[in-house]
Amino acid sequence: MTSPPLTTTMPSSSGAVKSSRYNRRASMHRLLKLVARGAPAALCVLAFACSRPPRLGADLLVTRATIWTGEPVRPEATALAILGDRIVAVGGDDDIERWRGATTTVIDAEGRRVLPGFNDSHVHLVDGGTQLDNVDLKDADSPEEFARRIGARAKAKPGAWILGGEWDDQRWTPPQLPTRALIDDVTNRTPVFVSRYDGHMALANAAALGRAGITARTADPPGGVIVRDDNGNPTGVVKDAAMDFVTRVIPAATPEERLRAVKRAMEHAASLGVTSVQDMNPSYDDIAVYADLANRGELTLRIYAAPIETGFYDQAKIGIHRSFGSPWLRLGAVKGYADGSLGSTTAYFFDPYLDAPNTRGLLSEEMQPIEHMRTRLMAADRAGLQLCVHAIGDAGISQILDLFEDVVGANGDRDRRLRIEHAQHIAPKDFDRFASLKVIASVQPYHAIDDGRWAERRIGSDRLKTTYAFRTLLDKGVRLAFGTDWPVAPLNPLLSLYAAATRATLDGKNPNGWVPEQKIAIADAVTAYTRAAAFAEFQERDKGTIARGKLADLVILTDDILTIPAARIKDVRVLTTVVGGKVIYQRRP
Numbered sequence: 001m002t003s004p005p006l007t008t009t010m011p012s013s014s015g016a017v018k019s020s021r022y023n024r025r026a027s028m029h030r031l032l033k034l035v036a037r038g039a040p041a042a043l044c045v046l047a048f049a050c051s052r053p054p055r056l057g058a059d060l061l062v063t064r065a066t067i068w069t070g071e072p073v074r075p076e077a078t079a080l081a082i083l084g085d086r087i088v089a090v091g092g093d094d095d096i097e098r099w100r101g102a103t104t105t106v107i108d109a110e111g112r113r114v115l116p117g118f119n120d121s122h123v124h125l126v127d128g129g130t131q132l133d134n135v136d137l138k139d140a141d142s143p144e145e146f147a148r149r150i151g152a153r154a155k156a157k158p159g160a161w162i163l164g165g166e167w168d169d170q171r172w173t174p175p176q177l178p179t180r181a182l183i184d185d186v187t188n189r190t191p192v193f194v195s196r197y198d199g200h201m202a203l204a205n206a207a208a209l210g211r212a213g214i215t216a217r218t219a220d221p222p223g224g225v226i227v228r229d230d231n232g233n234p235t236g237v238v239k240d241a242a243m244d245f246v247t248r249v250i251p252a253a254t255p256e257e258r259l260r261a262v263k264r265a266m267e268h269a270a271s272l273g274v275t276s277v278q279d280m281n282p283s284y285d286d287i288a289v290y291a292d293l294a295n296r297g298e299l300t301l302r303i304y305a306a307p308i309e310t311g312f313y314d315q316a317k318i319g320i321h322r323s324f325g326s327p328w329l330r331l332g333a334v335k336g337y338a339d340g341s342l343g344s345t346t347a348y349f350f351d352p353y354l355d356a357p358n359t360r361g362l363l364s365e366e367m368q369p370i371e372h373m374r375t376r377l378m379a380a381d382r383a384g385l386q387l388c389v390h391a392i393g394d395a396g397i398s399q400i401l402d403l404f405e406d407v408v409g410a411n412g413d414r415d416r417r418l419r420i421e422h423a424q425h426i427a428p429k430d431f432d433r434f435a436s437l438k439v440i441a442s443v444q445p446y447h448a449i450d451d452g453r454w455a456e457r458r459i460g461s462d463r464l465k466t467t468y469a470f471r472t473l474l475d476k477g478v479r480l481a482f483g484t485d486w487p488v489a490p491l492n493p494l495l496s497l498y499a500a501a502t503r504a505t506l507d508g509k510n511p512n513g514w515v516p517e518q519k520i521a522i523a524d525a526v527t528a529y530t531r532a533a534a535f536a537e538f539q540e541r542d543k544g545t546i547a548r549g550k551l552a553d554l555v556i557l558t559d560d561i562l563t564i565p566a567a568r569i570k571d572v573r574v575l576t577t578v579v580g581g582k583v584i585y586q587r588r589p
């Protein structure tokens with residue numbers, strides 16, 4: 001073990017003193033970690049090494065709390081002590097009192113519920129942060145309101161691309177896809193490319209179609225659709241792979257814009273008690289921003305970045321394995337796509353859509369042909385990378401399970417923690433395969449109460465029985481990791497916990513639950529958002545529960561979500577968020 005110097009030979013400027021103190025502190029933390037893990041000898045070393053033995057005070061105590069630890073041996077506690085970035089003790093208030101020192105900060109939780117920090121297993125962090133500044137069409141309830149908001153943006157910043165949006169055509173009466181005709185007059189030469197909230201289709205205005213070179217003569221690309229009117233002219237809506245025609249002509253965000261987006265996203269996450277995220281499909285430029293922030297010690301959110309699966313070789317060739325990195329930033333996963341989404345009728349099903357009988361969805365571009373996908377997944381797995389694949393329709397999910405079977409067959413059994421992202425509509429025959437292949441279902445409960453408004457007319461009551469089938473998955477012994485797909489759904493974990501426990505759709509039409517037999521207990525939902533989410537990123541030793549030696553990531557809530565009626569969970573707020581032992585968010589009760 002190499003120890004940093006405990007005294008400094010530098011001139012006694014304030015900077016030198018500070019760095020010497022920092023080193024002593026760092027060294028103390030290492031020793032105390034040993035103490036915490038039961039190495040009594042470390043204490044003597046500590047006393048010997050310091051000319052004036054410091055008092056063993058914690059940096060932060062949380063007292064008079066109702067702590068859900070997530071640990072089966074001690075599920076509840078009332079106090080905890082934090083030293084540096086780790087939890088050093090969990091217990092009753094009396095047990096923890098001995099950690100109080102002269103400089104210890106104490107948070108009196110006044111009996112409130114404390115949970116491990118939330119770990120969102122599926123976000124798009126930079127998109128989410130960018131979205132916080134973009135035009136917001138999520139609650140634009142009519143075509144007129146949709147056009148008004150876009151027009152106002154174009155007037156304020158003429159010529160600058162209008163992006164984001166997150167529109168929802170199912171809010172309109174009757175539901176109908178928007179067209180560029182709605183917005184061409186109010187935007188003129190300002191290019192517009194606004195996405196549906198699921199990210200699987202977007203509306204381009206005439207200016208954007210022009211820059212993208214999309215005309216009536218442009219053919220649909222594999223895995224994509226250019227929606228056309230009766231005369232064959234593009235209406236402005238493009239689906240899945242066809243979106244690339246436009247996205248490739250949008251100027252890339254500058255590093256400053258990316259940095260701003262990440263900072264906005266981190267602030268938003270802190271206010272919601274989200275202390276870790278698993279970031280799906282970040283660009284390498286996004287990761288560069290995370291890396292800069294990590295190097296400067298400015299991350300307040302732990303990030304596991306899973307870049308696009310087709311680029312797996314970038315990580316494989318330099319020997320990066322799953323969950324490589326620091327507690328703040330990790331790499332080593334890849335995220336692929338099997339199909340599209342239910343809302344865009346591009347999720348890939350065995351049977352046609354009821355309200356679009358000429359289609360059963362689209363396999364993604366990367367799955368065409370499927371042999372290429374199989375070759376890449378096998379090679380990525382052989383390189384030790386973790387495989388996460390987006391699959392929503394029952395046939396899309398089934399095909400990924402087939403590929404996973406091939407991967408295991410070819411590369412042999414090991415702890416690889418394969419993941420299917422979304423896993424929304426599972427064929428009854430496939431539940432057992434999730435279990436036998438130990439595939440993690442990385443699911444987003446908020447989508448259930450959102451899609452639940454209209455999914456039945458799209459896929460019918462039979463397929464609904466195994467839609468967002470959280471109860472069945474748990475009963476089969478499948479691990480559920482919760483997330484939001486932010487900005488597709490709100491980042492607020494309490495909304496997702498509410499969704500899993502109530503399945504009460506957003507339109508208020510199913511107060512007792514939509515497909516109620518798939519509701520799960522709130523404690524199971526919390527586990528899926530903490531301990532199981534940590535497992536899904538190979539981090540269960542370091543986070544996901546409140547226990548001695550774990551990273552000090554936790555939240556204090558206004559109300560006890562484990563005991564209040566589930567219908568009230570959506571109104572609960574985060575009072576305090578602690579990450580790595582630092583209070584990064586606090587609101588007044």
Ligand SMILES: [Zn+2]
Pocket residue numbers: 122123124280485
């Ligand atoms: Zn996603």
